[in-house]
Amino acid sequence: MPATFHRWDDIPAEPMSPTITRQFLTGTHTMLARIVLKQGAHVPLHHHPNEQIAYILAGRLKFVLHEPSSNGPATPREVTLGPGEILCIPPSVPHEAFALEDTIDLDIFTPPRQDWIDGDDAYLRR
Numbered sequence: 001m002p003a004t005f006h007r008w009d010d011i012p013a014e015p016m017s018p019t020i021t022r023q024f025l026t027g028t029h030t031m032l033a034r035i036v037l038k039q040g041a042h043v044p045l046h047h048h049p050n051e052q053i054a055y056i057l058a059g060r061l062k063f064v065l066h067e068p069s070s071n072g073p074a075t076p077r078e079v080t081l082g083p084g085e086i087l088c089i090p091p092s093v094p095h096e097a098f099a100l101e102d103t104i105d106l107d108i109f110t111p112p113r114q115d116w117i118d119g120d121d122a123y124l125r126r
Contacts, residue, residue: 001028008034016124017041019099024116031112037061037099045096046123050109052089056081059103063087066094 011023011034019041024033031050037043037059045066054063060082066074080100081087089095115121 020124022124024113026112026117029111031109031116033107033109033113033116035103035105035107037097037103037105039099039101039103041099041103043097044123045094047092047094048109048113048115049091050111050113051091053108054081054087054089055106055108056083056085057104057106058083059105060100061103061105062098062100063089064096064098065089068093 006025008023011025013021013023013036015021019038020043021036022033024031039059045064054061060080062078062080065077065079067077068074074094079087113121
């Protein structure tokens with residue numbers, strides 16, 4: 001398979017809600033998404049079988065992770081990311097996100113999010 005070249009300007013921005021838009025492209029084993037969130041945007045609690053790496057280009061995004069605990073139920077843990085900061089979220093960990101400022105987030109998923117490809121991502125569409 002040959003290498004491909006893309007520009008964000010050529011990928012349509014898909015409005016997911018009044019405060020969230022996304023663009024994504026898919027490779028053979030990986031997906032790259034550019035998510036633009038207005039201050040106050042909320043990505044509802046969800047989980048997926050994909051590993052996710054979130055990298056903030058601009059703004060601040062607070063993640064709430066509901067990670068399993070070795071001694072009982074999951075306890076929410078907050079992680080706030082700013083420009084240049086990265087969060088690795090293991091597969092199947094429930095999480096949500098809150099935009100503390102206007103934010104541009106790059107997310108890498110492996111394998112690609114089939115629910116996004118199929119448009120079966122109602123949790124994000126409001």
